[in-house]
Amino acid sequence: MTRELEISELPQSATPPSSRWAKAVRLVMYPFRRGETPAKQAATGFYNDTTVCIGCKACEVACKQWNQLPADGMNFTGNSYDHTGTLSAESWRHVKFIEQFPSKTETSNDGRVSLNLVQPPAEGNRWLMMSDVCKHCEAAPCEHACPTGAILYNEFSNVYIQADICNGCAYCIAACPFGVITRSHFDGRAHKCTLCYDRQKDGLVPACAKACPTASIQFGPIDELRQRAEKRVGELRERGLAKAHLYGDVASDRYSGLNSFYLLIDKPETYGLPSQPVNPWTNMKGDYVRTVASGLLALAAIAAILLGVGH
Numbered sequence: 460m461t462r463e464l465e466i467s468e469l470p471q472s473a474t475p476p477s478s479r480w481a482k483a484v485r486l487v488m489y490p491f492r493r494g495e496t497p498a499k500q501a502a503t504g505f506y507n508d509t510t511v512c513i514g515c516k517a518c519e520v521a522c523k524q525w526n527q528l529p530a531d532g533m534n535f536t537g538n539s540y541d542h543t544g545t546l547s548a549e550s551w552r553h554v555k556f557i558e559q560f561p562s563k564t565e566t567s568n569d570g571r572v573s574l575n576l577v578q579p580p581a582e583g584n585r586w587l588m589m590s591d592v593c594k595h596c597e598a599a600p601c602e603h604a605c606p607t608g609a610i611l612y613n614e615f616s617n618v619y620i621q622a623d624i625c626n627g628c629a630y631c632i633a634a635c636p637f638g639v640i641t642r643s644h645f646d647g648r649a650h651k652c653t654l655c656y657d658r659q660k661d662g663l664v665p666a667c668a669k670a671c672p673t674a675s676i677q678f679g680p681i682d683e684l685r686q687r688a689e690k691r692v693g694e695l696r697e698r699g700l701a702k703a704h705l706y707g708d709v710a711s712d713r714y715s716g717l718n719s720f721y722l723l724i725d726k727p728e729t730y731g732l733p734s735q736p737v738n739p740w741t742n743m744k745g746d747y748v749r750t751v752a753s754g755l756l757a758l759a760a761i762a763a764i765l766l767g768v769g770h
Contacts, residue, residue: 505665507592707720
């Protein structure tokens, strides 16, 4: 007398056709599925106080170490102690050195300055330093210009580039008025400061702010940072620094506020920052109107030529 086979005794390869089809559908649809959106958090950013920056470059080193960024080659630029040169896909923090000393000095016969002839420091001479970084704009032109959706705002309102989606088109590079973004030489994609998104998700301070020994780089909720910065400006003005001011803390008529803003004691141009940054997006409506009008005029001209030939 035969007995019925138990399910456990069936061959393991005997997968029902319906299961195979379901698996195939899942494989096809997986790339189009959206993950769960993270819960919105308080907007975070940087407050960069240039008056206490000592140019130690600890922020540069910490940024490279944590994010595993390649070295810059240690090339001599001839610009003070700045060997990095600029922000790039491999340098997400860049310490600037601005030397404000007399430009007129006595020279020797061959045109070189002799140490014996250099004038003693005059009153008012100073050495300005600033740790530059992505501004994480509230309305970022790079995010507007990205055609693939690689650039987005994460739950901390930071501008984040998804390198695996970036196609290297460089539209974001052209759109940024601060020259922050470049394409990497090793993968051709755009890279910039992520505001240590991975550290923030674990409740940690970004690497550069953690390493800064003078609290020149301060991290936290944007509203708290702005209050702290305004208080600091008031203190500096009481001490006689009448030019102390905040750069990018509030929006202007042509550009949004910055989630990484600066306390400066000279004109923005002195630090290599545009005095009045412009978002190209604000001019797009006019560009669209002019493009459509030009197209209609061209069609009208072609129609007129064809009608004239017909007669």
